[in-house]
Amino acid sequence: MNRPGEVDQKVVEFAELVGAVDPITVVGGRTQWAVGGTPESGTREVQAPAGIWSHEPEEMTVRCGAGTTLGELSEQLARYGQMVPFDMAAEATVGGVLSVGHSGLRRLKYGHIRDLVLQIRHVDHSGQIVSSGGPTVKNVSGYDLCRLMVGSLGKFGCIAEVTLRCLPIPAVAKWFTGVLDPFEIFNRLYRPSAILWDGNRVWVCIEGVESDVNAQASLFDFEEVAGPPSLPSGGRLGVEPKDLRTYTQNDEDKWVAEVGVGVVHSERPGPDRSINAVNRSLMKDLEKRLDPNNRLNPGRQVLV
Amino acid sequence: MVHKSADEKLLSDLRSFLGDRARNGDFELGLYSKDGSVLKGDPMIVCLPLNTDEVQQIVLACRKHDRPFLARGSGTGLAGGAVPIGEPVVIATAKMNKILDIDIDNRIAWVEPGVLNLDLSRELSPLGFHFAPDPSSQQVCSIGGNVANNSGGPHCLAYGVTSAHVAAVEVVLPDGRVTILGDLTPDSPGYDLRGLFIGSEGTMGIATKVAVRLTPNPPEIRTLLLDFADVRDGAAAVSAIIAAGLIPAALEMMDQRAIEIVEAFVNAGYPTEADAVLLVELDGLPGGVEHGVQVIRSVAESHHVGSVRVAVDDSERALLWKGRKNAFGAVARIKPDYYLHDTVVPRGKLVEVLEKVYQIADAYDLIAVNVFHAGDGNLHPILAYDSEEKGVLERVQAAGRAIVTASIEAGGVLSGEHGIGLEKRDYMGMLFSAHDMATQDLVREALDPDGFANPLKVLPSGSRCSDSFGQHVPEGAWV
Incomplete structure (x- = not known):
C-alpha cells in the first residue's frame, strides 16, 4: 500500500540510522564503488535494508529493500518466470545499481534501467522519508523524482526501498558471434537484445520464442556462443549511436561497444564530459536544495 | 492584480515582435x-510563436511585466493542465509544427512541440518506424503536450x-x-x-524542440x-494473460454500455450482447505472435x-481499433457531456474497483461507461451527463472524488x-505526505523559483512556497 504514513518498519529504522547530522554514504555491493570518486574520509557508511518485501507475479511488480542483491532478486523472480533486466553483478544491490544509473548489456531491447523504476522511498538529508512515484505499472502522479534519483550517486538522498517493474523471462535467449558489419545487423534484425562489437567481431543476443530466434540468426553467418565476451572494465564512455563507427577507429586499446546504444567499454576511463553552464547551474541548485549541508556522499561527484 | 495599463504595455511589447500573432480578442x-x-x-493574451526565439522573447516580456505564462499544445489535456488560471499569457505552440530532422542512424527525430502525434508516426511509417506513445487523442494531440503530461496510450503496456521515448528536449x-536537457x-x-x-505539466518551462526515439514497426501484428x-471473467482473463508471461502490445x-454505444457509432461488429470485451493486440516476430x-x-x-475474433486483415484491425479510439466521442449518443477519469489500480483489483465505480455513479445519479487500458490497470471511467441539468456538476465532481478515493484505497494512484x-x-x-509534496516543490522551485510557469498546477497550494499569482482555484473554474 502507498498511503501517507504507511511505510515499512525497516524503512523507518533506516531513516533513524541515517539520521540528520553527520556525513553519510550508503554502501551496496561495492561493485561500482569508484564511480564519481569515493566519499571523503570520516563519512559514515551505512547499509540499506535488504529483502524482498512483496512480489506480486500477476501484477509484475516487486518491492524490495534497496540493499537487496541482484542475485537474491533474480532468484525470487525466476521462480515465477520473471526478471528485472539490470544485467549487473549478482552481488550488486538494487539501490547501488540505480544510484550509479548504468544500464546493463540488454539495454537495446529493454531500455534504460530508470524506466523499470515505479516507486522509490528515500531518506533525505534531514533524516525524513520521501516517497515518489507509485506502486502501479503506470503512474503520472506528481513530479518524477524517481528518474532524478537514478544516476544521482546518492547525492539527493539514501534510497531505502524500491518498487520495480518485472518482465517475463524470454523462452529462449541465445548469443551469436561472427566477423560482420554490426550496423547492418542493427538495421536488419528486429529488436535484438544486444549487439556488441570490438571493431572486428560482433556478438549478438537474440531473445524470444525458438523459431523467431533461429530465423533471425539465420539472416547472418553467425556461430552460436555461450554468452557475451568479457568486457574491458577500465572505463565506460557514451557516444551517439551513429558516431560509434568513426569514434572507435583510432583507438588502439581494447574496447567493446554496444551498437545502437552508444556505450563503449574500454580499458581507460573516458574523458570528463562537459555540462553546459545553464544545466550545471540548475543541477548545482538542486544539490544545494536537496543537500544543503553537503552531508550526502561528500566528495563523490556527479558534476565533474 | 496587475493594472490594465500594464496589460496594454505587455500586449504592445508582444505585438512588437509577434504582430497579429499576439491576440486578445474575445x-x-x-x-x-x-x-x-x-x-x-x-487567459489574458494568446500568443502563437513560430520558433524558440519568439517563445523566449514572450517569456522575457512576461517576466518584465510580472505576468505568468502557460504553454499549450492542442489543448486536449483532460486534467486542466492547460487551463489558464491567474490570467496568464497563453503560449500556444500550434504553429511550431515542423519535423526538423529524421536521424535514422541514431533512431531519433527532432520535432517541434506542435507536431501532432499521429502526423509524426505517419511521416515515419514509410521509413519503417513510429513514435510509440499513442494516446486516444493522437489524431489531434501534440508532441509538446505528450512531453508535458508524460502521455501514454494503449500501446504503452x-x-x-x-x-x-524522448532522448532530449x-x-x-x-x-x-x-537549454537542452538530455542528449543523444x-x-x-x-x-x-x-x-x-x-x-512536469509546463511548470518547469516550455519545450521548443523534442528529440523523440523511433521505434521499429513490428513485422507482424495480430488483433483479437x-x-x-x-x-x-474478462478482468480475470487480463490478469491470467499477464501471469502467463505475455505482454501484449495492447490489452483494452x-x-x-461502452460496447453498445461504440457499436452504434462505428458498426465494427462488436458483440452488443456481451457484458465486456477485450481488445488484445500482439506484435513482433511471427513465432512470438503466433x-x-x-x-x-x-x-x-x-x-x-x-467468442474469439481475430482480425483477418489491416482494414478489420483498423475497424476494431476505430471503435476503441472513438469511444469517448460516441458517448455523445447518450448524453451531451462527459467527464473522463483516469486512475490506476493493481490489475487484480480491476473488478472490485469497477463495481465501486458503478455504485458511485448510481449513488450520484450519473451514467458510467468504462473503456480502459486493462493490461496496466489504467481505468478510464466516463461519467456521462447533461450540463443543462441543474446541480449536475457538483454531482460529477463528488463522484470523481469518490472514484479517486476508491482507486487509492485499492492500492492505486x-x-x-x-x-x-x-x-x-x-x-x-x-x-503523498506533506513532506513528499514539499520535496517535490523544492525540486520544482529549482527550475521556476518565482512561479511564473503554469502557476497553481500539480501541487496543492499549501505545499507550494511561491504561488505568487494566487493561492486557490477560483470559484467557477468548474464549468
Missing part, C-alpha cells in the same frame, strides 16, 4: 480559456510511456534561458533533468476481440470466453497518463 480568449477538461480559466526555462548519448552527463522535465458474458477493455495468440485463446477459454493539472492537485495528499 474569440481567442474564449477558445483558450478551456482544454479537454471540464474546467475553465481566464509493452512500449512504455513518453519519458522512455530543448526548453525555454521560466527565466528565459534556453546513452547517459547524458549530470542529473536526469530531462526525466524530471517530462511530465474477445467477448465475455461476465465482466469478472470495454464494458457493456505463440501469443495460442496463449490468449487458451486463457480465454478457461475464463468462459464467448491518482493518474496513469492524464496528469494532475488542476483537476487532481488537491487530491495529491491522498497519495
Whole structure:
C-alpha cells in the first residue's frame, strides 16, 4: 500500500540510522564503488535494508529493500518466470545499481534501467522519508523524482526501498558471434537484445520464442556462443549511436561497444564530459536544495 | 492584480515582435480559456510563436511585466493542465509544427512541440518506424503536450510511456534561458533533468524542440476481440494473460454500455450482447505472435470466453481499433457531456474497483461507461451527463472524488497518463505526505523559483512556497 504514513518498519529504522547530522554514504555491493570518486574520509557508511518485501507475479511488480542483491532478486523472480533486466553483478544491490544509473548489456531491447523504476522511498538529508512515484505499472502522479534519483550517486538522498517493474523471462535467449558489419545487423534484425562489437567481431543476443530466434540468426553467418565476451572494465564512455563507427577507429586499446546504444567499454576511463553552464547551474541548485549541508556522499561527484 | 495599463504595455511589447500573432480578442480568449477538461480559466493574451526565439522573447516580456505564462499544445489535456488560471499569457505552440530532422542512424527525430502525434508516426511509417506513445487523442494531440503530461496510450503496456521515448528536449526555462536537457548519448552527463522535465505539466518551462526515439514497426501484428458474458471473467482473463508471461502490445477493455454505444457509432461488429470485451493486440516476430495468440485463446477459454475474433486483415484491425479510439466521442449518443477519469489500480483489483465505480455513479445519479487500458490497470471511467441539468456538476465532481478515493484505497494512484493539472492537485495528499509534496516543490522551485510557469498546477497550494499569482482555484473554474 502507498498511503501517507504507511511505510515499512525497516524503512523507518533506516531513516533513524541515517539520521540528520553527520556525513553519510550508503554502501551496496561495492561493485561500482569508484564511480564519481569515493566519499571523503570520516563519512559514515551505512547499509540499506535488504529483502524482498512483496512480489506480486500477476501484477509484475516487486518491492524490495534497496540493499537487496541482484542475485537474491533474480532468484525470487525466476521462480515465477520473471526478471528485472539490470544485467549487473549478482552481488550488486538494487539501490547501488540505480544510484550509479548504468544500464546493463540488454539495454537495446529493454531500455534504460530508470524506466523499470515505479516507486522509490528515500531518506533525505534531514533524516525524513520521501516517497515518489507509485506502486502501479503506470503512474503520472506528481513530479518524477524517481528518474532524478537514478544516476544521482546518492547525492539527493539514501534510497531505502524500491518498487520495480518485472518482465517475463524470454523462452529462449541465445548469443551469436561472427566477423560482420554490426550496423547492418542493427538495421536488419528486429529488436535484438544486444549487439556488441570490438571493431572486428560482433556478438549478438537474440531473445524470444525458438523459431523467431533461429530465423533471425539465420539472416547472418553467425556461430552460436555461450554468452557475451568479457568486457574491458577500465572505463565506460557514451557516444551517439551513429558516431560509434568513426569514434572507435583510432583507438588502439581494447574496447567493446554496444551498437545502437552508444556505450563503449574500454580499458581507460573516458574523458570528463562537459555540462553546459545553464544545466550545471540548475543541477548545482538542486544539490544545494536537496543537500544543503553537503552531508550526502561528500566528495563523490556527479558534476565533474 | 496587475493594472490594465500594464496589460496594454505587455500586449504592445508582444505585438512588437509577434504582430497579429499576439491576440486578445474575445474569440481567442474564449477558445483558450478551456482544454479537454471540464474546467475553465481566464487567459489574458494568446500568443502563437513560430520558433524558440519568439517563445523566449514572450517569456522575457512576461517576466518584465510580472505576468505568468502557460504553454499549450492542442489543448486536449483532460486534467486542466492547460487551463489558464491567474490570467496568464497563453503560449500556444500550434504553429511550431515542423519535423526538423529524421536521424535514422541514431533512431531519433527532432520535432517541434506542435507536431501532432499521429502526423509524426505517419511521416515515419514509410521509413519503417513510429513514435510509440499513442494516446486516444493522437489524431489531434501534440508532441509538446505528450512531453508535458508524460502521455501514454494503449500501446504503452509493452512500449512504455513518453519519458522512455524522448532522448532530449530543448526548453525555454521560466527565466528565459534556453537549454537542452538530455542528449543523444546513452547517459547524458549530470542529473536526469530531462526525466524530471517530462511530465512536469509546463511548470518547469516550455519545450521548443523534442528529440523523440523511433521505434521499429513490428513485422507482424495480430488483433483479437474477445467477448465475455461476465465482466469478472474478462478482468480475470487480463490478469491470467499477464501471469502467463505475455505482454501484449495492447490489452483494452470495454464494458457493456461502452460496447453498445461504440457499436452504434462505428458498426465494427462488436458483440452488443456481451457484458465486456477485450481488445488484445500482439506484435513482433511471427513465432512470438503466433505463440501469443495460442496463449490468449487458451486463457480465454478457461475464463468462459464467448467468442474469439481475430482480425483477418489491416482494414478489420483498423475497424476494431476505430471503435476503441472513438469511444469517448460516441458517448455523445447518450448524453451531451462527459467527464473522463483516469486512475490506476493493481490489475487484480480491476473488478472490485469497477463495481465501486458503478455504485458511485448510481449513488450520484450519473451514467458510467468504462473503456480502459486493462493490461496496466489504467481505468478510464466516463461519467456521462447533461450540463443543462441543474446541480449536475457538483454531482460529477463528488463522484470523481469518490472514484479517486476508491482507486487509492485499492492500492492505486491518482493518474496513469492524464496528469494532475488542476483537476487532481488537491487530491495529491491522498497519495503523498506533506513532506513528499514539499520535496517535490523544492525540486520544482529549482527550475521556476518565482512561479511564473503554469502557476497553481500539480501541487496543492499549501505545499507550494511561491504561488505568487494566487493561492486557490477560483470559484467557477468548474464549468
